[in-house]
Amino acid sequence: MITSVKEILGKAKEGGYAVGAFNTTNLETTRAIVEAAKELKSPVIIQVTEKTMEYAGGRMIFNIIKNDVEFYAPEIPVGIHIDHGGNFEIIERAVEIGWTSVMYDGSRKSYVDNVAMTKRVVDYCHEKGVDVQGELGNVPYLSEHKMGAVDWDKYMTDPEQACDFVEKTGIDTLAVAIGNAHGFFIEREIPDWDRLEKIRSMINVPIVLHGASDWEDGKAEKAIAMGVNCFNVDTNTRLAFVNSLSATFTAQDDPGFDVRRILGKAREAVKESVKHKIKLFGSNGKA
Numbered sequence: 001m002i003t004s005v006k007e008i009l010g011k012a013k014e015g016g017y018a019v020g021a022f023n024t025t026n027l028e029t030t031r032a033i034v035e036a037a038k039e040l041k042s043p044v045i046i047q048v049t050e051k052t053m054e055y056a057g058g059r060m061i062f063n064i065i066k067n068d069v070e071f072y073a074p075e076i077p078v079g080i081h082i083d084h085g086g087n088f089e090i091i092e093r094a095v096e097i098g099w100t101s102v103m104y105d106g107s108r109k110s111y112v113d114n115v116a117m118t119k120r121v122v123d124y125c126h127e128k129g130v131d132v133q134g135e136l137g138n139v140p141y142l143s144e145h146k147m148g149a150v151d152w153d154k155y156m157t158d159p160e161q162a163c164d165f166v167e168k169t170g171i172d173t174l175a176v177a178i179g180n181a182h183g184f185f186i187e188r189e190i191p192d193w194d195r196l197e198k199i200r201s202m203i204n205v206p207i208v209l210h211g212a213s214d215w216e217d218g219k220a221e222k223a224i225a226m227g228v229n230c231f232n233v234d235t236n237t238r239l240a241f242v243n244s245l246s247a248t249f250t251a252q253d254d255p256g257f258d259v260r261r262i263l264g265k266a267r268e269a270v271k272e273s274v275k276h277k278i279k280l281f282g283s284n285g286k287a
Contacts, residue, residue, distance in 0.1 A: 001070070002100065004101070006101070006173070009173055018282060019281060021079075025052050029237060030046065030061075034073050036274035040279070043283055044076070046069075046080055062080070076287050081102065083103055099130065104133075104135075107138050114165075135174070136177075137156050156192055166204075240270045240273040
């Protein structure tokens with residue numbers, strides 16, 4: 001069932017686990033996420049970016065997600081969310097289409113401007129029953145920054161500002177930066193755990209980590225124990241999809257031209273990657 005992201009993450013915060021927010025771009029990825037959540041009886045968040053809305057059609061991708069959830073997994077709590085909304089107009093469009101949760105990303109703006117615009121988004125969305133995620137700190141992209149030495153102190157979330165930001169904006173969830181990075185940008189060698197602990201002690205809303213596709217080997221578990229309630233996952237599922245296609249087309253056996261067979265394998269690969277993350281985050285059995 002379509003469920004408030006605020007409700008899903010509120011329960012995660014109370015229960016001491018995290019929920020995956022998985023990006024989708026098409027029918028196959030959407031079906032994989034829903035099937036994984038259903039098989040493991042896990043709440044889940046399915047999200048799209050502005051670029052995906054342009055690629056797939058905002059109403060089309062919204063209804064693909066909504067229909068999949070309502071027809072095939074009515075017993076599973078699924079949040080539907082806009083990831084990295086960059087301006088007020090995209091937020092308006094998403095709300096008009098029917099999204100029940102949005103992220104306004106003002107992290108590249110000055111602190112004052114980020115507060116002002118996020119507050120405007122919150123006022124608009126809360127009147128319409130829509131949840132809002134804000135971001136404070138800068139989670140870098142490879143397209144924005146050159147690889148090499150990074151002065152992480154310039155990018156990470158200031159705990160005192162986080163407290164002020166939550167109070168002034170009224171956001172429902174906060175995305176923070178503790179050395180995490182999007183895509184293939186090299187992250188801080190060790191996340192700033194002390195910073196995360198201080199942020200958690202100063203705010204009451206659920207904490208979200210972006211760029212968490214590769215958080216393995218105990219990192220995710222430690223972050224959850226320290227108060228992270230949601231991990232955004234995009235690169236991991238994209239790689240599963242593309243690697244499956246690559247393997248199919250480079251195999252000795254001719255894959256033929258049955259698109260359903262070819263894309264079906266990619267869907268299964270994505271489903272397995274999502275199931276792995278669900279178990280890692282501890283949300284299996286929590287539906």
